[in-house]
Amino acid sequence: MFEPFQYDFFIRGLIAATVASGLCGFIGVYVVLRKMSYIGHGLSHAVFGGAVVSFVMDFNFYIGSTVWGFGSALLIILMTRVRKFIAADAAIGIITTSSFALGVALISHYHKFTRNFDAALFGNILGVDNTDLAAIIAVTAVTLGLVVLLYRRLLFTTFDPEVAPFFGVDTNWMDAIFALILASAIVVSLRVLGATLIAATLVIPPITARLLTDHFGRMMGLSVLIGALSGFFGIYISYYVDIASGASIVLLSAGLFTAALVYSSLRQRLTSMRRIAPTPSAAQTQHALFD
């Protein structure tokens, strides 16, 4: 049971996957509630383009990819805000695929690539080094700090972006900070989860949490927990079953989603059955509400 813990690479991978999946679950709440679920998928591809550009220009991968992803996220948000007839999914499709296409074009032009980009696409837990781990922890700490500071402003901007400015919330700044957080999280999670699977870790934990609660704060806590648990046990299971770590994490969170879906459906059915036979206290409450 404790056999894999004797390997440094496994411990590093386990911590990286747990923290990165928890981080994605955390940010994913805003992603899902902004109805931009597809942005994780799109941005991870856009960041892939940025990674290639950074490599070609001999620039630091983390900085180059984050700037690239941040720019793409900002463009998507701006496009949907300024031109309201362009829906979020269309804006994501246009900007991120263009960015990805640029990466592919550069790869096909410069045949001298020796770096393996498979890891960026599908995730490779063996490739996680101390720098990657430090980047994941640093981004998580900064994200936590920013979200704590801006919690009420971000909540209002996510809930009612049209009205929030009338109450003194600078939604442009909130959008910019959200784009930066999202891009950074995707860049640091890329090595563990891979561009193709990262979207799932941004979407599945928050949606699962949403099935279990109607409370924003609780949704956030549950989403982090589901993400982190999926990351931890996903890596652990992948060691024994010998499957890709990203796939293992996503399959585990999909399993948790299914369980939550069944539970919430049963709960809903039970509630509606109780409503058919109202109790005196329920009737009194209803009467009091309309008094």
Next chain:
Amino acid sequence: MLHPYPHETDETGPAVQLRSVTCGYDGRPVLFDIDLTVMAGDFVGLVGPSGSGKTTLLRTILGAVDVYGGQVIVNGREIKRGAAHAGYVPQLETIDWNFPVTVEHVVRMGRASHGWTPWISRRMRDEAYAVMERLGIANLAQRHVRALSGGQQQRAFLGRALFSSPRLLLLDEPTAGVDIKTRDDVLHLLDELNHEGVTVVMTTHEINAVAAHLPWVVCVNGRIIAEGPPSDVYTPDILKRTYGAEMTVIQHEGMTLVAETPHSIGRASARHKAKAG
């Protein structure tokens, strides 16, 4: 009539002044050459048909619309593109009812820009509860907003606006889709706030049930057609210019009421024709 002293000037001056304002969206003007003054302490209803620019007029006061000409002055300050701070209650149909927020969350958003912690101070929390108590929704504080009746939802969003302690309250169709009792409650609540010194500007489709009770009505249809007490502006001529339809005006127990001019719809059956003959 709810307000005893409509459109009176006091020492605080105008709350809102629009001077020859032409405004709209994406380069397309929706309102033309608007001159409007709302005095501090006024209670004003904006009426007009769908698409006449009532909501745009509210949003112009909030600085959320492109102004192509003229000046918008709110509380003595010229408003450029960007946000003016005012209590605003949007149309409920624009709300995402699946968003995981409780009534208390919504009300607290009224001071989202105050402080840098996820929680609010004990004093602010008490104030939020006082607002909810006043609106009769304190017992629903932990309910999800979707689980409320239309009137309660309206109160929750009114609570958000009131929690920001506004001197100017702008409401977009606050009585749309609610029953008569709730409509009456909302109007009396707004009247109370108005008597406490809050300037209220609201849009409404209901020219008899709502606007006829207000002290000051502004008829809008791309331009300001007329403004004044309902008894002055509810005339067949002004209503025709506002709504583009013939309307009959009736005086009843001191109230001015508007009725559509009767017209037949559909083909009269042979039986009806025989009866008429």
